[in-house]
Amino acid sequence: MADTFMGFRRKNGSVGIRNQIAIIPSVFCSAKVAERIANQVPGSVYFRHPVGCSQVGEDLEVTAKTLISIGKNPNFAGVVVVGLGCERFSPYELADGIAPANKMLETVVIQTEGDSLAAIQKGSKIAREMQQIASRQVREEVPVSELMIGLNCGGSDMTSGLIANPALGIASDKLVSQGGSSILSEITELIGTEEILARRAVNKEVANEIRETIFRTEEKLRRQTQNSSNKERTHLISTGNYAGGLSSVVEKSLGSMKKSGNAPFSGVIQYGHQPDKKGLFLLDSPGHDGEVSTGEVAAGAQIILFPTGRGTPTGFPGIPVIKITGNPKTYSKMRENIDINAGQVLTGEKTFEQMGNEIYQEILEVASGKYVKSEVLGHDEQFCVTRLP
Template identity: 85%
Template sequence: MSDTFMGYLRKDDKIGIRNHIAIIPSVFCSAKVAERIAYQVPGSVYFRHPVGCSQVGEDLEVTAKTLIAIGNNPNFAGVVVVGLGCERFSPYELANGIAPSKKMLETVVIQEEGDSLAAIQKGSRIAREMQQMASRQVRVEFPVSELMIGLNCGGSDMTSGLIANPALGHASDKLVNQGGSSILSEITELIGTEKILARRAVNEEVASEIMDTVRRTEDKLFKQTQQSSNKARTHLISTGNYDGGLSSVVEKSLGSMKKSGKAQFSGVIQYGHQPKSKGLFLLDSPGHDGEVSTGLVAAGAQIILFPTGRGTPTGFPGVPVIKITGNPKTYERMKENIDINAGEVLLGNRTLEQMGEEIYQEILEVASGKQMKAEILGHDEQFCITRLP
């Protein structure tokens, strides 16, 4: 019998673990209005971004797909789209893309309302009504197969690859083995491991996709570093990673891949898209924490698991981020930001398997409503749409 959690059933049969109202601007020009609407309606979250206009081609397409996918994430019971009225990515296109989810949905356009004050007044009223409706919904029991977790990390040190990431890998395997889904990301931090990952593919086609995805990223990084006139800007890992005991991008990659455990890869997901089946996936994503987390939520992840050796306070709007550190000193220093002290393994108080079970149980509790520290403190910095050159 599989494990269960308590979640919210949506009209499109997806399962949410939070019940927020999302306030999504279609363009940066309407971001402040969206923020003011969210500020007046507790239980709502907003998505500030700097795009939506003066973009062309695939760059604009990625923005459109990502914003639509964020609106479709099942953690949101309703969405208020806020537009200016003359942007290239129309607020009505955004709303139409979210409409198939059958969730509560309204559009507010500043130029049509007359001014920002009128738009704020209308949007706030709509969001309040949605929040009132959402508050009537109750959690019910679902099998863990309805969960999708996103695997991301930031501020890595030597304990990340030795403890936090492999412990998370145990938790990911347990979820996937019961029919759930898990998504490995950060291609820039998987360079050098592509053959190892490809050997875990369900078939040759997926193996080839994994190899091609990592190689494309490596080629892109090679060109960018060759073009730089500042040699200090060509390092593929941060100074914080070096200070934390990591020697090279390959060493970091070998530790980073351990977040995915030992399960087979079912496929590669393109940024802004959702998988069509369940299992373990690789997300074709950059290395920027915010862009990665945004891609994971756009893919449908209800929770993000985030190992951090050096420590970080960041979170994502409307999606819980479980912070894990393998460094006991980091945990003691940042107790108000870190949720799980996997450094207990380093101290000899837990085995990796025991810590993996602890992380897995935390996933179930968070899915059933337990709030993470980033949520409680209002951290939402990880929303960041990727831009194409």
């Protein structure tokens, strides 16, 4: 019998694990108004960003698709779009893109309302009414196949690839084997693994897409590092990674891929898009923690799983980020930020299988309503829309 969790069934059939109201500015000019609306309405979250205008071509298109897809994520019962009124990415286009998700949806435009104070007043009233409606919805039992998790990491050290990532891979495999979905990303940290990952593709077409995705990133990094005026800026891993015991990007990549376990890859997702089937996917994204999480949430992930060897407190608005460390010392120092101490494998207290099952059970509990530490502490730093050159 398949595992289940308690979630919020949406009108379009999708399932959310949180029931919040998203306040999404269509342009950076309306970000403060969106923030002040959210601050007045408990149970709402806002999405500050620096984009939506002075962009052209595919760069603007990626912004549009990402913001639309964030609004469609099933963790949000309703969305208030906040626009300025003269931006390139129209607030009405953003709202029209979200509309097929069939959720509560309204648009507030500052220039139409008269000023920012009037827009805050109107937006707050709308969000409060949405929140009252959302509060009456109750969780129901749903199969684990309704879950999609995003796999991310940051502040990696040598224990990440040796302990935390492989343990997470076991949990990911367990979810995918029951019809759920999982997303591996951070292409800059998969360099050198393309053939290993391609061998796990469901067919030759997906295998070629995996290779091409990683090759494109390699070529981009080659161009960027060749013309750098400061050789210290050409390192492909951070100083913190070096200090944590990692020697090169290839070593980091071999550990990073372990997050995805051993399941076959069903496809490659482009940034800002959602897959049309279930399974394990590769998301074409840079290695920046925020851009990765944002792309995974845009793809439909309701939870982010985040191994961190050195430790990081960051979170995502409206999306629980489960922090895992393979380093017992990091857990001891940052236990208020880290949810799972996978370092128990390193100390011999638990096996990989036991730790993988613990992570999987944590996924089910969080999906059913348990708050993770980044949520309790109000961390929301990981929302960051990627930009194209």
